[in-house]
Amino acid sequence: MAKILKKEQLSDTVRRFRLHAPLIAQKRKAGQFVILRPCEDSERIPLTIADADAGEGWLDIIFQVMGKTTMQLRDLAEGESVRDLVGPLGKPTHIENFGRALCVGGGVGVAPLYPIIAALHAAGNDVTAIVGARTKELVILETVIKASCNRLLIATDDGSYGTKGFVSDIFKGLTDAGEKFDVAFVVGPVIMMKVTTALTVAAGIKTYASLNPIMIDGTGMCGGCRVTVNGQTKFACVDGPEFDASQIAWDEMVTRLNAYKSFEARARENYHECKMVSA
Secondary structure, X not given: OEEEEEEEEOOOOEEEEEEEOHXXXXXXXXXXXXXXXXXXXXXXXXXXXXXXXXXXXXXXXXXXXXXXXXXXXXXXOOOOEEOEEEEEEOOOOOOOOOXXXXXXXXXXXXXXXXXXXXXXXXXXXXXXXXXXXXXXXXXXXXXXXXXXXXXXXXXXXXXXXXXXXXXXXXXXXXXXXXXXXXXEEEEOOHHHHHHHHHHHHHOOOEEEEEOOOOOOOOOOOOOOOEEEEOOEEEEHHHHOOEEEHHHEOHHHHHXXXXXOHHHHHHHHHHHHXXXXXXX
């Protein structure tokens, strides 16, 4: 069990929890994640470690309230504990001084991107971060990202903040202006990653994407997180979550993620109805 030290609402649907997890905090590296179960009857879900302090023994998770499990997690109070927490899982991001690094995040994907930005900057890279959201209210972690990179550019779908449009539009503007990058890391909704990485790869940039398929055990045993990379089956929990974006079978991944939408919607509705009755 891991005690909830602090809860924070970042937007209508996005929450940040600080959990007491000293062993994980001591071992975690950029790009790694945890799998947790909020309650006894919850599903196991993967969440990236957004931040951590080894000395104080805490880690931060940031999640979007979308389904039953994240609704259960949201409803836990400060001082309560999540039922199960295991990590750090996955391969850490490979960090070195590449030169000019581009980091692109969309929506809640900005949370796992932040520790990558910070690690790249600490390694001496010139880091440009591009962050996207639907509206100004949904932009998260702006202050800490700005402090951890050389340049932060923001895009909103409705133009309420930063540049109107998508992160891919900002990237195209940079390349049209003649800018070059040595490496790119992209995290966010699958469609955004597919579109953006197609552009970065076409520009000759070595690009890594952090994948978010369904996971259950986090050890490669269940096979739920399988993805096809360079024609081979890989498991995001142990082989990833980051892969060479030019080798990912994006359309297959989209299909697999959509396979459980109806079940997720039904579970969400049932949980909401139960909460209404109990209230």
